[in-house]
Amino acid sequence: MTTKQVNKRLSKKVQSIQPSGIRRFFDLASSMDNIISLGVGEPDFVTPWNVREASISSMERGFTAYSANAGIIELREAISNYMTSRFSVDYDPESEILVTVGASEAIDVGMRAILDEGDEVIVVEPSFVSYAPLVSMAGGVPVAVGTNIDTDFKVTAAQIEAVITDRTKAMMLCFPNNPTGSTMNKEELKEIAELAERHDLLVFSDEIYAELTYDEEHVAFSSLEGMKERTVIISGFSKAFAMTGWRLGFVCAPKDLLSAMLKIHQYSLMCAPTMAQYGALEALKTGMDDVYRMKQSYKQRRNYFVKSFSEIGLECHTPGGAFYAFPSIEKTGLTSEQFAEKLLLEERVAVVPGHVFGEGGEGHIRCSYATSMENLELSVERIGRFLKQF
Template structure:
């Protein structure tokens, strides 16, 4: 019998697959590839954190937790946010433990958006922002930042796209893919416009622990912004816990309650063993995080200097573990450059256009690889550029 209708929703049909995955899949099929494309630490989760997980298993802690997460973990998150970033959240009703920061972002958007509400997305941006807005029934409105400003959002750009339908603004600092960090003064300028237009800010701070030049400023720490902010964070990047799939969202009580409804119906709770591991990470992992941060900073300094020396202009990123060099001098598109570099020199990078239109002409390179691999990658990239 012939099929007469399409069962996939129109919204999902319109979504494009992640542009990152194609290069990962191609690189995985080749031998001898140096991957600068993967957005995760090359460190193993610290032993004390793994040991806490093992102990929880040995003690039989394998049941569901409360929907919002273990009380001990929510209390540890609250203490951590106060200690590190000077922001206060009540662990009883303002913090939800999620399955990664990605789920935190998903429940946040679904909790706040009505059909047709607009969300401003600052590009270049993490590839999931715009699709998650669409899946929640909203309309993503891109702002294209510029390399001449080191991809920092200019406050007047918000004014240019705000409409009566605008509900929220998504910011990510340190940024993926550019590594750009917004300082206090820049955040305060954004805050004034946010207040003027009565907007909510979704602040993705998953890379907050990986800030190299100055003290990190959390957006809800800006005056009068706590009640306008949904704070997204997690354990993947700073604590080298990507596979544990554990994040959290912190928000004012009414917003957190709305998110918890979605979370309890779609996820029940985050993995119990991972939650016990996260308690150990927050309470005793500061030294491990500092060692990783120092290592990333050393690699960043070498890699970005080397990129500029071989002719790929690159600003010095203030955080995360990404460099975002320009390849415009080659005359190729970012996808052409990335594909040829992979096929000819076996170096995998991510073409900038997958992060939004303003990423065209750039590539994302992760320096979360050993210094030896980064040195070899630079040699191969230099050889590639010399042939051009």
């Protein structure tokens, strides 16, 4: 079949979207020996045993049928209690919470629920690789707002306001941020909240890393005055609870938005896996000690990693959350793609080139420190050796 024939079969929208740059390097690294991977954003901890046991028990008890489309009510009630106790914002488990197949599905159904063709969504970059494509696939137009290392990759209300048009429908935020690890405090977020209210914008706030903050407590965007009615909180169990393969996320949103998202979820996926939901329920009930233990380990690794990058000559801001370092490699004269590929081939260290997270990511690499201290120490040794040629 010719390229022309293939292109005729595929939608122009899908043809315009590039495959994930993260996966390209992960797949390349997986075919090589003696690799230290700092690439994929995944905890190196195994899901705690009591969570696994709860899921196994649910199967043994025969809970293997479809759940309610929005998720089992016990889990939605637990999510409601969690949001109230941790972030001081109340959600009705019956009408304002939806359990999804990962946080990625939550973003997807959210964008499809609000966007008409040509509507614009402001995406703060560097950002997770799926945001802009999901906006595009929903018929919207992603509008990038870049941040940089000089401001620790924080965004200001003025930067956002500069790109607002009469087609702007929403903004997409992610703090703690993937890939930079940047966080924002309450006063900084309040300025953006006031902007959203002034321009009548929806706010999609990806807070999947909310539990992984190291220097100050996380602030849920919907907890800010007047923001619950215009905020869609995206979260889940993958990162903080070490449950990536379980593919379980959740949405907290106003009733009208949640209802629209639920319709799409009903027709596209029906419900999240029942057995995974019982595992997540156990995680919320008894898993916070495990979260704290993992978080303390990440903090120790963060401190080591950032200090070590500085010692080998890479400028790197101190990430306040998540489990990524985002050092600058501009001094080498290489693009982030060239640096990552050369490092992989010469020193067997896999990192993600910053440009895959948007134009603002160029000149940087994303390095996950969700791996053992032994691997981190060895990776620093190899990267340091690699840098001596520049």
